[in-house]
Amino acid sequence: MESRKDDTHRMVTVTINGEMRQGLAEPRKLLAYFIRETLGLTGTHVGCDTTSCGACTVLLDNEPVKSCTVLAVQADHHQIDTVEGLETDNVLHPLQQAFWDNHGLQCGFCTPGMLMTSVALLQKNPHPSESEIRHAISGNLCRCTGYVNIVKAITDASHKMQQEPAEV
Amino acid sequence: MAMEATETRPLGKSIKRKEDPRLVRGQGRYLDDIMLPGMLYMALARSPYAHARIKGIRLDQAYQVLGVKAILTGADLEKMNLSWMPTLAGDRQMVLATGKVLFQYQEVAAVVAETRAAAEDAVQLIEVDYEPLTPVVDPFVALKAGAPLLREDRAQKDNHIFHWEVGDRKATDDALASSPVVVKEFIRMPRVHPAPVEPCGCIADYQKSTGKLTWYVTSQAPHAHRTVLALVSGLPEHMIHVISPDIGGGFGNKVPVYPGYVCSVVMSLQLGRPVKWVETRTENIATTNFARDYHMTAEIGATPDGVVMALKVATIADHGAFDAAADPSKFPAGLFSIVTGSYDFPVAFAEVDGVYTNKAPGGVAYRCSFRVTEASYLIERVINTLALRLNLDPAEIRRRNFIRPEQFPYQSPLGWTYDSGNYRATLNEALNLLDYEQMRKQQAERRAHGELVGIGLSTFTEIVGAGPSNTFDILGIKMFDSCEIRIHPTGKAIARLGTRHQGQGHETTFAQVIADELGLTTADVLIEEGDTDTAPYGLGTYASRSTPTAGGAAALAARRIRQKATQIAAHLLEVAPEDVEWNGEKFAAKGLQSRAVGMSEVALAAYTNLPEGMEPGLEATYYYDPPNLTFPNGAYVAMVSIDRGTGEVKVERFIAVDDCGTVINPMVVDGQVHGGLTEGFGIAFMQEIAYDEDGNNLAPNFMEYLVPTAVEAPHWETGRTVTPSPHHPIGAKGVGESPNVGSPAAFVNAVVDALSPYGVTNVEIPLFPWKVWNVLKEHGLTE
Numbered sequence: 001m002e003s004r005k006d007d008t009h010r011m012v013t014v015t016i017n018g019e020m021r022q023g024l025a026e027p028r029k030l031l032a033y034f035i036r037e038t039l040g041l042t043g044t045h046v047g048c049d050t051t052s053c054g055a056c057t058v059l060l061d062n063e064p065v066k067s068c069t070v071l072a073v074q075a076d077h078h079q080i081d082t083v084e085g086l087e088t089d090n091v092l093h094p095l096q097q098a099f100w101d102n103h104g105l106q107c108g109f110c111t112p113g114m115l116m117t118s119v120a121l122l123q124k125n126p127h128p129s130e131s132e133i134r135h136a137i138s139g140n141l142c143r144c145t146g147y148v149n150i151v152k153a154i155t156d157a158s159h160k161m162q163q164e165p166a167e168v
Numbered sequence: 169m170a171m172e173a174t175e176t177r178p179l180g181k182s183i184k185r186k187e188d189p190r191l192v193r194g195q196g197r198y199l200d201d202i203m204l205p206g207m208l209y210m211a212l213a214r215s216p217y218a219h220a221r222i223k224g225i226r227l228d229q230a231y232q233v234l235g236v237k238a239i240l241t242g243a244d245l246e247k248m249n250l251s252w253m254p255t256l257a258g259d260r261q262m263v264l265a266t267g268k269v270l271f272q273y274q275e276v277a278a279v280v281a282e283t284r285a286a287a288e289d290a291v292q293l294i295e296v297d298y299e300p301l302t303p304v305v306d307p308f309v310a311l312k313a314g315a316p317l318l319r320e321d322r323a324q325k326d327n328h329i330f331h332w333e334v335g336d337r338k339a340t341d342d343a344l345a346s347s348p349v350v351v352k353e354f355i356r357m358p359r360v361h362p363a364p365v366e367p368c369g370c371i372a373d374y375q376k377s378t379g380k381l382t383w384y385v386t387s388q389a390p391h392a393h394r395t396v397l398a399l400v401s402g403l404p405e406h407m408i409h410v411i412s413p414d415i416g417g418g419f420g421n422k423v424p425v426y427p428g429y430v431c432s433v434v435m436s437l438q439l440g441r442p443v444k445w446v447e448t449r450t451e452n453i454a455t456t457n458f459a460r461d462y463h464m465t466a467e468i469g470a471t472p473d474g475v476v477m478a479l480k481v482a483t484i485a486d487h488g489a490f491d492a493a494a495d496p497s498k499f500p501a502g503l504f505s506i507v508t509g510s511y512d513f514p515v516a517f518a519e520v521d522g523v524y525t526n527k528a529p530g531g532v533a534y535r536c537s538f539r540v541t542e543a544s545y546l547i548e549r550v551i552n553t554l555a556l557r558l559n560l561d562p563a564e565i566r567r568r569n570f571i572r573p574e575q576f577p578y579q580s581p582l583g584w585t586y587d588s589g590n591y592r593a594t595l596n597e598a599l600n601l602l603d604y605e606q607m608r609k610q611q612a613e614r615r616a617h618g619e620l621v622g623i624g625l626s627t628f629t630e631i632v633g634a635g636p637s638n639t640f641d642i643l644g645i646k647m648f649d650s651c652e653i654r655i656h657p658t659g660k661a662i663a664r665l666g667t668r669h670q671g672q673g674h675e676t677t678f679a680q681v682i683a684d685e686l687g688l689t690t691a692d693v694l695i696e697e698g699d700t701d702t703a704p705y706g707l708g709t710y711a712s713r714s715t716p717t718a719g720g721a722a723a724l725a726a727r728r729i730r731q732k733a734t735q736i737a738a739h740l741l742e743v744a745p746e747d748v749e750w751n752g753e754k755f756a757a758k759g760l761q762s763r764a765v766g767m768s769e770v771a772l773a774a775y776t777n778l779p780e781g782m783e784p785g786l787e788a789t790y791y792y793d794p795p796n797l798t799f800p801n802g803a804y805v806a807m808v809s810i811d812r813g814t815g816e817v818k819v820e821r822f823i824a825v826d827d828c829g830t831v832i833n834p835m836v837v838d839g840q841v842h843g844g845l846t847e848g849f850g851i852a853f854m855q856e857i858a859y860d861e862d863g864n865n866l867a868p869n870f871m872e873y874l875v876p877t878a879v880e881a882p883h884w885e886t887g888r889t890v891t892p893s894p895h896h897p898i899g900a901k902g903v904g905e906s907p908n909v910g911s912p913a914a915f916v917n918a919v920v921d922a923l924s925p926y927g928v929t930n931v932e933i934p935l936f937p938w939k940v941w942n943v944l945k946e947h948g949l950t951e
Contacts, residue, residue, distance in 0.1 A: 026285065028285070029285075033284070036200075036201075037203065041194075042194070042197075042198075042200075042201035043193070043194020043195065043196075044194070045198065045200075045365075045366070045416070046200065047365040047366060047367070047416070047449065048365075048449040048869070048870050049448055049449060050449060050869050050870060050871060052449070052869065052870030052871055053365055053449075053870055055365055055366075082194065083192075083193065083194035084193070084194050086193075087193060092189075092192065092193075096192040096193065097192075099188070099192050100184060100185070100188040100189065100192055101170055101184065102170070103170065103184075103185065103835050103836065103838075103839045105188060105191055105192065105671075106417075106671030106672070106673070106839060106840075106843060107364070107365075107366070107414075107415060107416050107417040107670050107671030108187070108188070108191030108192075108196050108414065108416070108671065109196070109198060109364075109365045109366045109416025109417060110365050110416075111191055111192060111194075112194040115192070133878070134878040134879050134881075135878075135879060137877075137878045138877040138878050138879040139877075140877075140878075141365055141870065141875060141877060142365070142878075143362075143363065143364055143365050143417050143419065143843070143847070143875065144417055144671045144839075144843045145839060145842055145843050145846075146842030146843045146844075146845055146846035146881055146884060147842075147846070147877075147878040147881045148842045148881075148883065148884055149839060149842065150878070151878065
């Protein structure tokens with residue numbers, strides 16, 4: 001269509017959840033919308049557009065970022081991981097399983113971002129204390145759970161991942 | 169530890185949620201995840217002024233943006249007689265402004281374009297010529313003679329919306345006059361917003377060829393929304409298919425119909441293409457309904473021993489520019505008349521006056537059964553003031569005034585019949601779990617060392633489950649709810665309900681209720697809600713009504729199935745129907761438990777091997793009109809300390825003992841309580857939508873409207889007493905809102921307790937550190 005003239009768009013190539021994908025993006029297009037609308041991965045949610053709620057958190061080269069505050073063109077030729085990439089061979093990631101086991105989610109809207117932040121936390125700090133967990137997820141708002149069971153879930157996952165290092 | 173959905177007799181067990189496997193995979197299907205072929209995007213132009221006359225609107229620049237398909241203004245809607253829409257409160261609200269704007273961010277024009285970005289670009293280029301008028305932001309000023317008239321469209325030429333009163337004014341005045349002790353307090357519950365993480369939005373998809381409108385919408389009440397849309401648009405109701413997909417939290421925000429919804433429907437009808445509108449966070453907080461903004465004065469009369477004699481309450485309710493409250497139609501102040509709470513007041517009187525101001529319209533019941541939070545906060549605060557006056561422990565003043573177990577069913581002086589409760593037992597449970605006496609000792613020791621430490625109680629009673637059809641309706645539609653169950657030949661069931669969950673766990677908990685009635689497992693029962701083409705009519709999920717209404721319907725529909733199943737079982741067991749008994753899991757021949765058949769055998773027979781002359785199939789529908797509301801209660805205790813240097817309040821401990829009657833899933837109930845307490849904490853300490861004198865919204869995003877993060881949120885402890893509701897089919901009462909209703913007073917009472925040795929009896933929420941610091945400063949408690 002007319003609004004997709006070549007001079008207003010850039011080709012963006014990313015490796016997302018291990019798969020190389022390409023798409024056209026206006027330079028102003030936010031990474032969150034590129035992931036959701038261009039690449040069709042809608043597990044990454046948008047809750048505020050102002051870097052406050054964290055529902056759009058993804059890993060960019062293994063660092064958690066709020067994808068509503070990254071331009072799609074900035075991710076060109078970088079690696080992205082989203083919630084859709086957590087499961088392997090039909091087995092939930094220990095964090096996904098722990099959120100389920102511990103009632104760490106209610107409406108589920110913040111959950112993908114919360115999971116990605118937690119993945120990054122446990123990669124850096126495999127045995128976080130409650131206080132470390134609470135600080136790590138303080139950029140991810142949850143309006144349903146009061147965080148108690150999220151903290152519990154992350155702690156549970158950290159124990160299980162310690163028992164099964166292959167899962168990390 | 170949570171149990172699997174394959175557990176038998178699942179009622180009362182912590183069954184892991186069935187909705188979670190898709191949600192933890194990011195495979196929920198929320199509104200904005202739905203992308204239809206040919207879909208257009210809508211964005212709204214909004215007023216920068218709180219009160220201004222529109223002198224002109226120019227669209228030519230906006231139309232130049234590549235990809236713009238159409239722009240709608242109030243003048244266009246006026247021609248269709250759609251520039252105003254009815255509110256649930258019986259007022260009306262502008263869809264797109266005509267004449268003048270009445271609040272900042274009010275909807276002025278709608279742009280539809282090929283892309284989200286093009287629509288936003290065009291909005292920036294719409295030129296509106298405004299003549300600013302004097303704004304009125306204070307409801308008390310709005311009521312003064314000579315205040316600027318806000319709503320010129322009304323016959324009544326002032327800013328007063330309604331007067332509502334209940335109780336015996338004269339008897340209450342007389343009782344207060346003769347009371348040896350009278351305390352009076354002004355209590356403000358400021359304007360807040362539910363702010364679910366997912367904002368509101370919709371996709372209107374009108375197919376000209378079929379005449380059918382599919383309307384995907386973030387709706388807590390899809391059936392009611394379909395009816396409202398049919399009435400407003402003139403489309404035949406059966407040609408409107410409302411789909412409320414997975415919802416990212418609601419808390420009351422997703423109950424009303426909003427101007428953006430109407431505009432997207434109009435645009436889709438005109439263009440014949442799907443039109444998506446999703447609000448930004450600022451649009452969410454600044455325009456779609458707020459809550460509270462209640463300014464309350466209460467007086468309690470009592471004996472010198474602290475036995476209450478009378479309660480009198482007068483309230484000014486700020487509704488903003490339009491009375492868009494989402495209350496049952498006969499209740500302009502919601503269920504505020506629960507204000508006598510857990511206490512046996514011989515006489516009471518309450519009145520509420522609604523007022524227009526130049527602020528966003530509302531208000532909704534934010535995690536609350538219609539103004540119950542305001543009422544509970546008020547009574548729990550003022551009973552605390554009475555305890556202070558009489559130098560009584562806050563637990564003791566409550567014990568002296570609780571409605572006693574033998575008084576149930578209890579007639580309250582303001583007209584309710586409380587179903588059940590054992591308030592003293594609930595309070596005792598909380599005090600025992602905490603070791604209250606030890607806690608008071610510790611407080612005394614720490615005080616002696618100069619620390620500011622406080623303990624606060626709240627022993628509230630809620631009123632939920634609206635409601636019985638003789639009293640409760642929304643625009644005439646009775647507030648029953650419904651469940652339809654179909655058992656398929658292999659004994660697996662699909663059940664559909666008129667409610668719509670937003671995280672409450674219905675896909676699990678209602679499956680537990682039905683499975684328990686039918687000898688199935690939770691895994692055997694698929695729950696579906698939110699699709700008006702398939703689900704039976706119901707009024708939706710808010711006001712903690714799902715379990716009291718649809719939960720009752722689910723149990724009773726299952727029992728209808730069991731009636732027919734008993735006949736089939738008799739046929740299979742080759743005994744008379746009266747010789748068949750249900751043993752909780754199977755149908756057994758009386759006196760011969762080894763001869764039994766389960767629901768899967770009966771289900772197969774319903775399609776393959778029926779008794780002579782019986783209608784095939786095994787399904788039932790129940791529309792449940794509850795005989796009464798339910799009255800959950802709780803006893804909450806907070807312990808706080810205050811930093812003298814910063815005024816910051818630390819919640820050191822908090823215990824919530826709830827009595828919500830029969831518990832369907834303890835894990836889910838605890839989760840609901842944790843979430844509600846955190847919102848109550850936000851309301852007490854962080855959340856406020858403030859306006860400046862020009863009517864500018866001072867907190868229109870998550871950087872200024874502060875909701876609790878994991879760092880601020882305290883660790884919560886929970887407990888329970890169980891006093892079943894005598895009239896509910898499984899004795900359940902509903903719980904989602906209790907923690908939000910009950911907790912703010914506990915926090916504030918604790919802060920007042922910390923400061924009461926220095927003469928403080930009242931502080932105003934939210935208790936930002938700077939506000940507390942000012943109180944400390946005033947009383948010489950900080951440098």
